Amino acid sequence: MTEPKSAEPIRVLLVDDQQLIRLGFRLVLEAEPDLVVVGDAADGIEAVAAVDTARPDVVLMDVRMPRMDGLEATRRIVAQHPHVRIVVLTTFDLDEYAFAALRAGASGFLLKDAHPHQLTGAIRAAHGGDAVLAPRVTRRMLEMFGDRLPSEVAADERLNDLTEREREVFIALARGLTNAEIGAELFVSESTVKTHVGRVLAKLGARDRVHAVILAHRLGVVPRDPD
Incomplete structure (x- = not known):
């Protein structure tokens, strides 16, 4: 009897201007059997191009980057690939850029110092159609x-x-x-x-x-x- 085919892993694109952060996220994600890193990018311009070629399901998007920030990259990706989910990465839980990215169509945001299980959980939640939101920032979002x-x-x-x-x-x-x-x-x-x-x-x-x-x-x- 043939075993049922397992579900396809969630394809993730990492976008951050710091190589060490991208490497750290990659190490965390590649330890998960249901997640696969399909590429990375150092700024928004590279991110927009990478989405076209790597076909990710979820993008982990830094907001403060040179050349093109994550806000503009989010706008372009959402417009061109509405099925792609974007989780914004930020250092500050009240980052104006992060909130603006939500307005541009991101599915939520995550602090860069989040625990590994929070990172992987956020990716799975976004891929499943959930919003990734910290309760403490709801008033600011209002x-x-x-x-x-x-x-x-x-x-x-x-x-x-x-x-x-x-x-x-x-x-x-x-x-x-x-x-x-x-x-x-x-x-x-x-x-x-x-x-x-x-x-x-x-x-x-x-x-x-x-x-x-x-x-x-x-x-x-x-x-x-x-x-």
Whole structure:
């Protein structure tokens, strides 16, 4: 009897202007059986070209680089390859460049000093369609995303269009749960969660999970963190 074919590994492109950082990330990722590094780049110009040739699933993108920064590279990659997920790498958890990259279409951001399991988990989460967001920066995101959110009035009215299950998924999204965590909490499969997430985004007019999280906080679906 033929054994079932294993799933293809997640293809990752590393983008950072410091060679030692790229090497460190490569060593961490290549130790994981489900991850494969398909290339690296030292700036945004190289990154845009590398995406065309290496065909990554996920890009780990530094934001502060010479020639072309990660913000502009993110814009170009998202425009040309909307299926590619980008996780921004930053040294500061309130980096304006990182927030701007989220506005440009990145799936989230990660601090460069993150633990190896956080790095690999972020890649898997982004590849699976989850947003990679640190809860402590949600308030700052509320300020940064104000002009890019769907109309709050319209979205508030559309909340009534959500089914009970979709509302549960929306609240779970706002709490920062991944698809796997939502599935475990609601006792449904991860594929079912993905279907619900897609319907929630469509009904609320949100571009992606990042905007759905921010919208949930602005509408008061989940309480904001106290000062």
